[in-house]
Amino acid sequence: MSAWLHTPTGTELPAKENTVKALSLMMSAAVALATVTAWADSAGPTDPQIAAIVVTANQVDIDAGKLAKSKSHSAEVKAFAQRMITDHTGVNKSATELVTKLHVTPEPNATSKSLQQGGDDNLSKLKTLSGAAFDKAYIDHEVAYHQAVLDAMDKTLIPSAQNAELKALLVKVRPAFVAHLEHAKKIQSTLGSGGA
Amino acid sequence: MALRRRLLLTAAGALIVTTLSRAGMAANDTAAPKAVTVHTVTIEAMQYQPQALTVRPGDRIRWINKDLFPHTVTADGGGFDSPEIAPQSSWTFTARKAGEFPYGCRLHPTMKATLTVR
Numbered sequence: 001m002s003a004w005l006h007t008p009t010g011t012e013l014p015a016k017e018n019t020v021k022a023l024s025l026m027m028s029a030a031v032a033l034a035t036v037t038a039w040a041d042s043a044g045p046t047d048p049q050i051a052a053i054v055v056t057a058n059q060v061d062i063d064a065g066k067l068a069k070s071k072s073h074s075a076e077v078k079a080f081a082q083r084m085i086t087d088h089t090g091v092n093k094s095a096t097e098l099v100t101k102l103h104v105t106p107e108p109n110a111t112s113k114s115l116q117q118g119g120d121d122n123l124s125k126l127k128t129l130s131g132a133a134f135d136k137a138y139i140d141h142e143v144a145y146h147q148a149v150l151d152a153m154d155k156t157l158i159p160s161a162q163n164a165e166l167k168a169l170l171v172k173v174r175p176a177f178v179a180h181l182e183h184a185k186k187i188q189s190t191l192g193s194g195g196a
Numbered sequence: 197m198a199l200r201r202r203l204l205l206t207a208a209g210a211l212i213v214t215t216l217s218r219a220g221m222a223a224n225d226t227a228a229p230k231a232v233t234v235h236t237v238t239i240e241a242m243q244y245q246p247q248a249l250t251v252r253p254g255d256r257i258r259w260i261n262k263d264l265f266p267h268t269v270t271a272d273g274g275g276f277d278s279p280e281i282a283p284q285s286s287w288t289f290t291a292r293k294a295g296e297f298p299y300g301c302r303l304h305p306t307m308k309a310t311l312t313v314r
Contacts, residue, residue, distance in 0.1 A: 090264035091264050176265070
């Protein structure tokens with residue numbers, strides 16, 4: 001359906017090529033979302049599948065935020081973690097209300113399962129770390145995760161959403177992911193110079 | 197019936213008298229407050245809309261949060277700082293001091309806007 005992206009020169013390239021290029025810059029979160037972009041070649045996920053992806057994507061970041069809030073000693077990282085908990089909880093509350101209203105039952109699928117697995121792996125890794133190494137690993141993952149989710153939203157989730165309200169919700173929350181990404185990058189730049 | 201009509205007339209008369217005397221006072225008293233102008237800024241999709249707003253001293257500004265999570269309205273250099281504004285809630289501030297006030301959200305550092313009072 002939306003398997004083609006328009007390049008600035010007007011020629012068309014398969015979305016997958018761009019996607020692969022972008023993904024190569026990312027880490028584990030991107031791997032978890034790679035299956036989302038694979039959908040660009042087929043009909044794309046259905047609304048019940050999108051609902052499951054959205055809810056899982058938010059929940060995974062809430063869980064990482066809870067761990068970071070309890071483990072980090074940096075006021076800045078803790079504040080960021082709290083922001084992730086609050087904002088993604090707000091998004092999930094609205095997403096849940098909407099799918100309830102629409103009588104859509106979130107349908108677990110390869111992407112939502114892979115996201116959950118990616119989130120679990122991230123938590124396991126973070127639990128082995130502490131101090132500056134923990135902060136860096138958490139924030140690095142947050143940067144990659146938000147970039148990957150944005151990528152999935154733009155290339156697959158928003159174009160595939162059939163229900164207008166579901167699509168509108170995705171469009172409405174997209175700027176929050178952009179802001180979180182910028183926020184995480186800003187913290188990342190200060191952590192990088194601090195050394196371990 | 198008659199009693200009710202008389203009561204109504206009395207009430208209406210009292211209202212007219214009150215209104216007239218208020219109008220008379222306002223005409224004589226130049227310091228009487230004018231109707232307060234209320235401006236609205238919408239917070240949605242991580243943005244303040246309008247991004248730049250100019251008001252007069254004494255005007256009120258109401259920020260309405262239409263996002264799904266809280267925001268604040270916090271002047272960079274002091275002057276005003278709201279508590280967290282919950283989704284579907286608002287916060288109102290009366291501008292007193294003239295000046296240009298860049299502000300943003302304490303929770304989301306990428307959000308920026310400007311309030312000018314003059």
